[in-house]
Amino acid sequence: MPDLDRDSPAGAVLEALGFAVFVRDKSGALRLSGTPPDWLRSIWPDVASAASLPIDHASPFLENFLVDAGGCWSAGGEKRARSGPWVEQAADGIELSLEATALTAGGQAILLLERLGEIFEAKKSMLQKARETVIAYQRLNSEMQKKEILLNCISEEMNAALANVITSLRLIEMEKNPAQIAQLLSLASRATEEQQTLINKVLNVFAAELEGLRGRNGMAIAEAKLGDALLAAEENVASQFADKGVRLSITGNGLAGIRVAMDSTHLTRVLSTLLENGLQSAPAGDEVRLNFAEESGSILIRVTDNGPSFPKDICANLFSRATTATPGPQALQLPFQFCRIAVENCEGEIGYESRKDGGNSFWIMLPTLAATK
Amino acid sequence: MIQKKICMIGASGVGKTSLIAKFVHSMFSDKYLTTVGVKIDKKTVSVDGSEVMLMIWDLEGDDDYQRLQTSYLRGTSGYLLVADGTRQITLDQAIEIQGRVVAAIGPLPFLLALNKADLAPQWEIDEARTDSLSARGWRSFKTSAKEGAGVEEAFIELGRMMTQSK
Ligand SMILES: Nc1nc2c(ncn2[C@@H]2O[C@H](COP(=O)(O)OP(=O)(O)O)[C@@H](O)[C@H]2O)c(=O)[nH]1
Numbered sequence: 155m156p157d158l159d160r161d162s163p164a165g166a167v168l169e170a171l172g173f174a175v176f177v178r179d180k181s182g183a184l185r186l187s188g189t190p191p192d193w194l195r196s197i198w199p200d201v202a203s204a205a206s207l208p209i210d211h212a213s214p215f216l217e218n219f220l221v222d223a224g225g226c227w228s229a230g231g232e233k234r235a236r237s238g239p240w241v242e243q244a245a246d247g248i249e250l251s252l253e254a255t256a257l258t259a260g261g262q263a264i265l266l267l268e269r270l271g272e273i274f275e276a277k278k279s280m281l282q283k284a285r286e287t288v289i290a291y292q293r294l295n296s297e298m299q300k301k302e303i304l305l306n307c308i309s310e311e312m313n314a315a316l317a318n319v320i321t322s323l324r325l326i327e328m329e330k331n332p333a334q335i336a337q338l339l340s341l342a343s344r345a346t347e348e349q350q351t352l353i354n355k356v357l358n359v360f361a362a363e364l365e366g367l368r369g370r371n372g373m374a375i376a377e378a379k380l381g382d383a384l385l386a387a388e389e390n391v392a393s394q395f396a397d398k399g400v401r402l403s404i405t406g407n408g409l410a411g412i413r414v415a416m417d418s419t420h421l422t423r424v425l426s427t428l429l430e431n432g433l434q435s436a437p438a439g440d441e442v443r444l445n446f447a448e449e450s451g452s453i454l455i456r457v458t459d460n461g462p463s464f465p466k467d468i469c470a471n472l473f474s475r476a477t478t479a480t481p482g483p484q485a486l487q488l489p490f491q492f493c494r495i496a497v498e499n500c501e502g503e504i505g506y507e508s509r510k511d512g513g514n515s516f517w518i519m520l521p522t523l524a525a526t527k
Numbered sequence: 528m529i530q531k532k533i534c535m536i537g538a539s540g541v542g543k544t545s546l547i548a549k550f551v552h553s554m555f556s557d558k559y560l561t562t563v564g565v566k567i568d569k570k571t572v573s574v575d576g577s578e579v580m581l582m583i584w585d586l587e588g589d590d591d592y593q594r595l596q597t598s599y600l601r602g603t604s605g606y607l608l609v610a611d612g613t614r615q616i617t618l619d620q621a622i623e624i625q626g627r628v629v630a631a632i633g634p635l636p637f638l639l640a641l642n643k644a645d646l647a648p649q650w651e652i653d654e655a656r657t658d659s660l661s662a663r664g665w666r667s668f669k670t671s672a673k674e675g676a677g678v679e680e681a682f683i684e685l686g687r688m689m690t691q692s693k
């Protein structure tokens with residue numbers, strides 16, 4: 155086979171594609187055909203003068219591949235062997251990704267060296283994303299398993315504590331002796347305390363989740379379409395509204411195309427929480443109103459009901475950051491805490507107003523993202 | 528000087544590339560850059576007074592996207608099997624891959640590196656698990672490519688096992 159001339163069309167095409175072609179001679183040496191591309195010289199500077207590939211001492215990877223190549227060459231015919239990608243370092247420290255192919259052409263054993271380009275880079279970034287996703291999924295999965303186990307154990311313990319309370323109460327009912335009664339009472343009261351501790355444990359599990367959400371600041375910017383999130387929230391609550399015979403009336407316009415910087419599942423959860431809350435206080439057969447109004451650069455969403463206003467002390471702590479030891483109000487606050495963190499995370503605000511003429515009104519204000527085409 | 532080829536084997540993201548970076552270049556980065564293809568690094572170590580040049584092959588993690596190519600294992604004197612201590616599943620994967628390696632190239636010296644030891648609060652692999660592995664003759668090291676703990680020890684111990692088992 156004649157040498158590939160760099161100036162011949164075939165040689166120029168191979169070079170432009172980032173290929174270097176080697177032909178195996180009778181002695182078994184791999185002789186460069188044509189002029190070496192610059193990248194080849196940057197890795198093995200003496201390849202041009204020697205005109206053969208100094209594989210044995212220069213590249214342990216190629217040396218290893220030549221075993222597979224040898225098998226392919228002796229088989230001849232259509233058979234090919236590919237090395238898979240590998241990295242060589244150029245003299246200037248830059249890393250180049252290469253791939254080798256062994257094939258037989260015109261009765262001669264050919265080794266093609268290719269400098270991998272854009273397609274390889276695209277494949278790499280796809281693999282990067284895929285692997286990151288797998289790892290994130292594994293972490294989430296094991297996190298969920300741990301929580302499930304924990305909650306299961308706690309429920310079992312709560313059940314045991316509750317059984318103690320019930321037994322003590324039954325015995326107290328039948329007991330006449332005051333000393334015995336006192337003892338049973340203290341037993342029951344210890345069991346209730348135990349239960350309270352366990353309930354707090356459960357709340358702490360979710361408190362950690364809220365912390366995690368708080369930590370999302372500075373991560374990749376999430377984005378949600380308000381219209382979609384609202385539809386999903388409506389779907390979430392539809393059957394509960396139907397059960398109680400409460401209507402949901404939605405007013406406002408220009409919803410289409412509004413996007414906010416919040417994870418869409420979080421936004422759906424925030425809206426569902428507000429609607430569920432409205433439903434809870436709304437009288438049966440009445441209605442809950444959701445109104446949205448776009449203002450310059452932000453959107454105000456208000457959920458209003460005609461139910462009895464929340465007591466003052468609860469209002470004061472509705473969105474409180476403080477987690478108290480008393481389980482009662484904390485349980486009520488938990489979904490609101492979630493709302494507050496999610497809303498504040500995208501630089502929005504959340505608030506509550508009790509209306510003069512009765513009823514409650516919750517509002518959130520979210521900065522909107524500029525429309526993109 | 529004696530030359531020994533060793534391969535880094537294990538699931539994706541367990542820290543194979545990071546262990547090499549720490550051992551060879553004393554560097555660590557928190558950013559995850561997946562390895563695609565093979566990269567070879569060299570480092571000379573002193574094993575019981577004699578110099579050994581380690582040729583360390585960083586292989587692409589074995590996963591659904593890319594299976595371990597056994598042709599890369601040809602001529603290796605031993606391997607470091609790496610698992611991520613904060614992801615229990617990567618230990619199961621390491622055990623499964625090790626089975627394939629033995630089927631391909633037979634029994635060779637290897638060490639299990641339970642990496643990311645610096646992340647103690649997230650650690651998922653309990654003593655019972657490692658005990659049952661050592662009962663099978665597996666030797667394991669806790670390593671941290673981030674803080675360096677156990678890294679040099681693991682490579683040198685592997686070097687020792689390989690020079691002794693000629
Ligand atoms: N905290 C910690 N992170 C590590 C350690 N080793 C690797 N990592 C991180 O884990 C991720 C995957 O590491 P990499 O070396 O690319 O894994 P490979 O796919 O097995 O080569 C990277 O984000 C590393 O920064 C370690 O010992 N401790």
Ligand SMILES: [Mg+2]
Pocket residue numbers: 543544545560561562585586587588
């Ligand atoms: Mg890697």
